[in-house]
Amino acid sequence: MPENPDQLIRDLLRGRLSSLEIERLQRQDKDAGRARQILRLEQERLGWSDPILLCLQEHLYVVEQADGSRVVRCDCGQEFGDYRRNWKEAALVHERDGSDGEVHRGPRIADPGWSILREFYCPGCAAQLDVEVVPRAYPFIFNFQPDFADRPEAEEAERSGL
Numbered sequence: 046m047p048e049n050p051d052q053l054i055r056d057l058l059r060g061r062l063s064s065l066e067i068e069r070l071q072r073q074d075k076d077a078g079r080a081r082q083i084l085r086l087e088q089e090r091l092g093w094s095d096p097i098l099l100c101l102q103e104h105l106y107v108v109e110q111a112d113g114s115r116v117v118r119c120d121c122g123q124e125f126g127d128y129r130r131n132w133k134e135a136a137l138v139h140e141r142d143g144s145d146g147e148v149h150r151g152p153r154i155a156d157p158g159w160s161i162l163r164e165f166y167c168p169g170c171a172a173q174l175d176v177e178v179v180p181r182a183y184p185f186i187f188n189f190q191p192d193f194a195d196r197p198e199a200e201e202a203e204r205s206g207l
Protein backbone atom coordinates (compact mmCIF):
# COMPACT_ATOMS: atom_id res chain seq x y z
CA MET A 46 0.00 0.00 0.00
CA PRO A 47 1.56 3.33 -1.02
CA GLU A 48 1.76 6.23 1.39
CA ASN A 49 -1.14 8.63 1.44
CA PRO A 50 -0.33 12.21 0.41
CA ASP A 51 1.44 14.22 3.11
CA GLN A 52 -1.32 16.85 3.19
CA LEU A 53 -3.96 14.20 3.88
CA ILE A 54 -1.98 12.88 6.85
CA ARG A 55 -1.34 16.44 8.13
CA ASP A 56 -5.10 17.04 8.02
CA LEU A 57 -5.68 13.75 9.83
CA LEU A 58 -3.24 14.71 12.60
CA ARG A 59 -4.79 18.17 13.01
CA GLY A 60 -8.35 16.79 13.15
CA ARG A 61 -9.38 18.44 9.90
CA LEU A 62 -10.80 15.36 8.14
CA SER A 63 -14.46 14.50 7.96
CA SER A 64 -15.68 11.30 9.54
CA LEU A 65 -16.18 9.94 6.01
CA GLU A 66 -12.52 10.60 5.11
CA ILE A 67 -11.36 9.02 8.37
CA GLU A 68 -13.52 5.97 7.72
CA ARG A 69 -12.01 5.63 4.23
CA LEU A 70 -8.49 5.68 5.75
CA GLN A 71 -9.47 3.14 8.40
CA ARG A 72 -10.79 0.75 5.74
CA GLN A 73 -7.59 0.85 3.69
CA ASP A 74 -5.00 -1.88 3.95
CA LYS A 75 -2.40 -1.11 6.59
CA ASP A 76 0.13 1.41 5.33
CA ALA A 77 3.53 0.02 6.32
CA GLY A 78 5.15 3.44 6.05
CA ARG A 79 2.53 5.39 8.04
CA ALA A 80 4.52 5.55 11.29
CA ARG A 81 7.63 6.87 9.53
CA GLN A 82 5.52 9.34 7.54
CA ILE A 83 3.88 10.68 10.70
CA LEU A 84 7.23 11.07 12.45
CA ARG A 85 8.61 12.95 9.44
CA LEU A 86 5.56 15.25 9.22
CA GLU A 87 5.53 15.97 12.96
CA GLN A 88 9.29 16.65 12.89
CA GLU A 89 8.70 19.18 10.09
CA ARG A 90 5.75 20.77 11.88
CA LEU A 91 7.50 21.17 15.22
CA GLY A 92 10.89 22.13 13.77
CA TRP A 93 12.88 20.55 16.59
CA SER A 94 16.54 19.73 16.06
CA ASP A 95 16.15 16.72 18.38
CA PRO A 96 14.71 13.76 16.49
CA ILE A 97 11.25 12.54 17.46
CA LEU A 98 11.45 8.82 18.18
CA LEU A 99 7.78 8.29 18.91
CA CYS A 100 4.47 10.11 19.05
CA LEU A 101 3.48 9.04 22.55
CA GLN A 102 -0.04 10.48 22.45
CA GLU A 103 -1.73 13.69 21.40
CA HIS A 104 0.67 16.59 22.28
CA LEU A 105 3.41 14.32 23.69
CA TYR A 106 6.50 12.92 21.97
CA VAL A 107 9.61 10.98 22.94
CA VAL A 108 12.61 12.87 21.59
CA GLU A 109 16.31 12.08 21.69
CA GLN A 110 18.42 14.97 22.89
CA ALA A 111 21.98 15.75 21.77
CA ASP A 112 23.43 13.98 24.84
CA GLY A 113 21.56 10.78 23.94
CA SER A 114 18.94 11.09 26.66
CA ARG A 115 15.33 10.47 25.72
CA VAL A 116 12.65 12.63 27.18
CA VAL A 117 8.92 13.18 26.90
CA ARG A 118 8.22 16.59 25.39
CA CYS A 119 5.00 18.45 24.74
CA ASP A 120 4.50 20.11 21.37
CA CYS A 121 4.86 23.47 23.19
CA GLY A 122 8.42 22.46 24.20
CA GLN A 123 7.72 21.64 27.87
CA GLU A 124 9.70 18.59 28.95
CA PHE A 125 8.47 15.94 31.38
CA GLY A 126 11.70 14.03 31.98
CA ASP A 127 13.00 10.61 31.06
CA TYR A 128 10.56 8.60 28.95
CA ARG A 129 10.87 5.62 31.34
CA ARG A 130 9.27 7.63 34.12
CA ASN A 131 5.59 8.48 34.20
CA TRP A 132 5.26 11.92 32.58
CA LYS A 133 2.19 12.55 34.78
CA GLU A 134 4.54 13.08 37.75
CA ALA A 135 5.70 16.32 36.08
CA ALA A 136 2.26 17.49 34.95
CA LEU A 137 -0.19 19.82 36.62
CA VAL A 138 -2.93 17.75 38.24
CA HIS A 139 -6.47 18.77 39.04
CA GLU A 140 -8.36 16.28 41.15
CA ARG A 141 -12.08 16.66 41.35
CA ASP A 142 -15.25 14.89 42.27
CA GLY A 143 -16.21 12.60 39.42
CA SER A 144 -19.85 12.77 40.40
CA ASP A 145 -20.25 16.43 39.44
CA GLY A 146 -22.17 15.35 36.34
CA GLU A 147 -19.73 16.84 33.81
CA VAL A 148 -18.27 13.51 32.67
CA HIS A 149 -20.48 10.76 34.06
CA ARG A 150 -24.24 11.00 34.33
CA GLY A 151 -27.13 8.83 35.37
CA PRO A 152 -26.65 5.35 36.75
CA ARG A 153 -22.97 5.28 35.74
CA ILE A 154 -22.07 8.29 37.85
CA ALA A 155 -18.88 7.88 39.88
CA ASP A 156 -19.23 7.37 43.62
CA PRO A 157 -17.23 10.24 45.20
CA GLY A 158 -16.60 8.08 48.25
CA TRP A 159 -14.67 5.60 46.15
CA SER A 160 -13.27 7.39 43.17
CA ILE A 161 -11.55 10.58 42.10
CA LEU A 162 -11.33 12.18 38.68
CA ARG A 163 -7.85 13.42 37.79
CA GLU A 164 -7.09 15.79 34.95
CA PHE A 165 -3.49 16.23 33.79
CA TYR A 166 -2.35 19.47 32.16
CA CYS A 167 0.88 20.62 30.55
CA PRO A 168 2.61 23.26 32.74
CA GLY A 169 3.88 24.95 29.56
CA CYS A 170 0.73 25.39 27.49
CA ALA A 171 -2.14 24.19 29.73
CA ALA A 172 -3.23 21.55 27.19
CA GLN A 173 -5.25 18.81 28.80
CA LEU A 174 -3.12 15.70 28.37
CA ASP A 175 -5.11 12.99 30.08
CA VAL A 176 -8.03 12.22 32.37
CA GLU A 177 -8.34 9.19 34.60
CA VAL A 178 -11.01 8.04 37.02
CA VAL A 179 -9.44 5.91 39.72
CA PRO A 180 -10.05 4.79 43.28
CA ARG A 181 -9.00 7.41 45.83
CA ALA A 182 -5.24 7.35 46.58
CA TYR A 183 -4.57 5.13 43.57
CA PRO A 184 -1.17 5.91 41.97
CA PHE A 185 -1.04 7.74 38.65
CA ILE A 186 -1.64 5.27 35.84
CA PHE A 187 1.47 4.82 33.68
CA ASN A 188 -0.21 4.59 30.28
CA PHE A 189 2.63 3.40 28.14
CA GLN A 190 6.38 2.84 28.23
CA PRO A 191 7.86 2.48 24.77
CA ASP A 192 10.30 -0.33 24.14
CA PHE A 193 13.26 0.91 22.16
CA ALA A 194 15.26 -2.25 22.87
CA ASP A 195 15.50 -3.16 19.18
CA ARG A 196 17.62 -0.06 18.67
CA PRO A 197 21.28 -0.48 19.71
CA GLU A 198 21.55 3.12 20.97
CA ALA A 199 18.64 2.44 23.31
CA GLU A 200 20.47 -0.46 24.88
CA GLU A 201 23.43 1.80 25.55
CA ALA A 202 21.18 4.34 27.25
CA GLU A 203 19.56 1.59 29.32
CA ARG A 204 22.97 0.51 30.66
CA SER A 205 24.09 4.03 31.56
CA GLY A 206 20.76 5.41 32.70
CA LEU A 207 17.94 4.50 34.95
Ligand SMILES: [Zn+2]
Binds near residue numbers: 119123168169171172
Ligand atom coordinates in the same frame (compact mmCIF):
# COMPACT_ATOMS: atom_id res chain seq x y z
ZN1 LIG B 1 2.53 21.91 26.42
